[in-house]
Amino acid sequence: MATEELSPQNRIKIVVDRGLCIGSGDCVDTAPNVFELDAEDKARVIDPDGDPTDLVVDAAMNCPVTAVFVEGEEGPIYP
Numbered sequence: 001m002a003t004e005e006l007s008p009q010n011r012i013k014i015v016v017d018r019g020l021c022i023g024s025g026d027c028v029d030t031a032p033n034v035f036e037l038d039a040e041d042k043a044r045v046i047d048p049d050g051d052p053t054d055l056v057v058d059a060a061m062n063c064p065v066t067a068v069f070v071e072g073e074e075g076p077i078y079p
Contacts, residue, residue, distance in 0.1 A: 003018060013071040
């Protein structure tokens with residue numbers, strides 16, 4: 001199951017594929033104001049505007065299983 005959050009400020013959509021997420025926490029370490037690990041140790045978005053877009057993209061790039069997707073107004077940003 002994937003969850004998605006829209007960021008009105010950053011104008012991006014952040015999607016976390018919870019089926020892929022292994023709970024490494026790399027996204028939380030990179031963008032701690034956007035992501036947290038829930039009770040199941042799965043990443044979830046807590047505030048899509050919590051960190052700048054470049055940190056959100058870095059967080060997606062740091063995910064070891066590519067469970068975080070970032071889309072802009074014109075299509076995918078990562079991956």
